[in-house]
Amino acid sequence: MSSAGETESGEGKGGGRSSPYFLLKWIFRAMGLLLLVLLARALTHPDGDSVVLSLYPKFQPGQIIAGLFSHGNSAFVLSFLVYAVLTALFGRFFCAFLCPLGAGLEAAVLLRGFAKPKGYSYRRSGIWRSVVPFSLLLLFWAGITFPYGALEPYSVVAGAGYFGFRPSLALLVVLGSGYFLGRGFCNFLCPTGFILRLLSRRSLFGMRFKEGCVSCGKCAKACPASCVDYRNRKLDAGRCVLCLECASLCPAGTLSYGREAKAALGKAAAAKTDAAKTDAGKVLRRRAFLVRGALGAAAAAAYLTGEKARAEMLPELRRFPVLPPGALSLAHLNAHCTLCHTCLRACPNQALHPCENMDLALWRKPVLVAARGFCQYECVKCTRVCPTGALVRISVEEKRVWRLAQVRLKKESCVVITRETSCGACAEICPTGAVYMADGLIPGRPEPYVKPEYCVGCGACQKVCPVEPMPAIWISGLKYQDMLAQRAPKAEGPDAVLEDFPF
C-alpha cells in the first residue's frame, strides 16, 4: 500500500489502483476481515446454537488435518481431499481470504507498510522452512497436540477469543511476526500453511511472470511472503499466499494469475532433465530422496505411536458399533446390507437407527442406539424383514442367547453410590439376570452388579439408567456376534408356602 503512490505515476498499463488485482486484493482482505469479525463475535458472545461456531471450524484445514489424523473417518478424508484438490488447482486461496489469522497478519503487514516503506526482499526456499511445522505435525501424530494448537491459525484465534482477545503471548508473537516478517509465519511456522505449501508447489493456476518484465523489482519488495524472485522471473508458488500485492503493483502488468505458459513449462522441464543428468544433479536427487524417506519414516513412526494411544482412548462404542441381531459382524453386514432400512421400520422399540458415524464402513448402516431404545428380548422382527440376509434369520430360542454387545458398568457413576439412594432401574429391566442388585457398601442399600456371562447386550439397562449425560451402565459393541454358552439357571422345586397371615 505504501508504494501505491509511487506506482500511480508509473508507466504503462497495470499497477496501482487501476489494476484489477488491486481491487481483488482489497476484496480478499475485506472477506478475511469479515469472516474474522463474524468469528470474533461468535467467540465473544457465547451461544450454544451459534451457526458460525458450528460451521466455521469445520472449514478450517488445520482442524480437518487434525481430525484426519486423530479419527481418520471419512468426513475428514472427504473434506481434506476437497481442500487438497482445490489447493493443487488454484493455490493457497485459503491463506488469501479464509484464514482467520491471515486477516490479522494482513493488518500487521499494512502497519509495517506505513512504518517501513523499504519493503521485503526475496528469500530462498529451503528445508529449514519445514522444520517447525513438520515437528508440530510429528508431535500431533504422536499424540502431543498442544504445540500444534499453539500455532494452528483457527486454534490461535479461537483460543484468544476465549479470553476476549486480550493481548496474549501467542497473539502477540503471531501478529509481531506479521510486522517483522510479513507472511513469514505462514511459511515457516504455520502447520496448515506447511501442508498447503506442499499441495500448491506445482499448482495448476498461480501467480506467473509473463513476457514483458522490466525487472523493476517492485513485486519482490512488496511480497510479504518473500517468494518473488524477480531477477530470475520465478515465483515460489508453494509459498505464495495469493495476497496479490505483487500483481497489483507490477507496472508492466506481467505478473498475473493464471496457468504457466506452455513454452515456459517446456523450458523448465528441459532444464530440469538437463540438470538431473549432471553428477551434481544426481547427488542432489539422491539426497532429496533420502531426506524425504527419512521424514516419511519419522512421520510414520510418530503416527503409529500416537495411533496406539488413540486406539486405547477411543470409546469402545466407537470401536465396534452395536449391530442389529443377526448382523453377525460389520464385515457381514457390509457385504449384504443395501441400506434399505426396512429393519429400522420393523423395530418395535425404535432402537435401530442409521449410523451417524461418517466412517464409510458405517455411514447409514443400521445400528442399535441404546440411548433411544433397547433390543426387546425374544423379538426377532428385524431379522424377519431383512430382504438380503444381511441380518440372518434367527429363532426366538436363539435370540434368547444371541449376544449383540457386552454390558459395561461404571459403578462410581451409579446414583446408588453418588447420591446414596435406591435405584435399580438397570437390574429391574434386565431380561436375563445379567444385571442384578445385591448388598454393597451400605447395608440395606442394594448396588448393581453384572454377570457378563448372561448378558445378551440388549441395552435395556443403558436406556433406563438415569445418570446423565453418560449412563453408568452401557453396552459396547462386539467384533462378532455370538451366542451365550449358558443362561441363568432355572429355579427348581415348588413355591414356598405362606402358612398364615403374617400381620
Added chain:
Amino acid sequence: MKRRTFLKGVAGGAAALGLSSASQGVVPALAQEARFPDLVAVRGDSLTAMFDRALSALGGLERYVQKGETVLVKPNMGWAVPPELAANTNPELVSHIVKNLLNLGAGKVYVFDNTCDNWAAAYRESGLEKAAKEAGATVAPGNDSGYYQGVDVPGAKYLERMELHELYLEADKIINVPVLKNHGGAKVTAAMKNLMGAVWSRGPLHRLGLDETIPELLLYKKPTLNVVDAFRVMLSGGPRGRGDSKYLAGRMLIASEDAVAADAAACAVIGVTGVDAPDYIRNAAERGLGASDLSRLNIQRLTA
C-alpha cells in the same frame, strides 16, 4: 353415650376440614365409620372370590364408585412375560374388577400402563389387554409423551412437576391393582410403586432416589382403592423375574383405601419388615400420606 356421639361429630367435622384443605391423609382414616376396616386381607384359592369377599367386608364397590363415573383400573402390566410368572397383575382379577365396575354402572372403565418392556409386547404377553378388553374396558396406550400432562405437585420436595397420564388425571376414581413382587431397586413393589406406571418420565425418580420420590406419587392424587394381588409372589429377581426367581404361594389379596397400609401389609407377606422394610413406606407415613404401623390399624383377616 351422648358425649361419644358429640365427639364423633367433632372428629367428622375435623375430617371434613382436613379433606377440604387436602393436606392430610391420616385424618379420614381415623374418622372412618367404625364398621369398615382400614385394611382387609383375604386368603383363598381364587383371586376373584377373594376380591368379592374383601369388597363385601369394605362395604361393597358402590362405596367407592358411583354410577356414571369414569374409572381407571391401573394394573401392573409392565413386562412382556406370561401371567404365570406373576410379573404382572393377574388378568382374571383385572377382568373381574372391570366387570364388577361396569355392572355397578360405571360410565367408562380404562386400563393402561406405561410399560417397561415394549408396550405392545407387554400388553399382549401379560394377557391383560385381552382380558380387560373382553371384560368391557377400554385399553389405552401409555407409550407416548403425548398422553401425559405436566402438573404442579403441591407439597412436593422432589417432584415439583410430574407428567401424569391424562387418564390418571381425568378419571373420577382410580382402582390401583398392583401385583406384589420383589424389586431390585425399591426392594418391594406393590401399591405405591405401581403408580410409577402413570408417570411418563421415570428417570428423575430413579435419579433423585426411589425412597424419596415414590411417596410423592400420592401427593397429586391418591387411588380410591388399592387391591394388591399377592397370589403368587415373586421373592427374587424382581420386578421382571428371571429364570432363577423364587416364588411364594401367598394366596392372598390385600385391599385398602390406604396405599401405604397396603404396602406395609404386602411387605409383611414378602417377609421384609422392620428395618429391612423399604424406606419409601416409612417416608410416606412420616409425610402423613398413610399409615405404616399395622398394629394400630383395624385389619380384617378373612378366608374365601
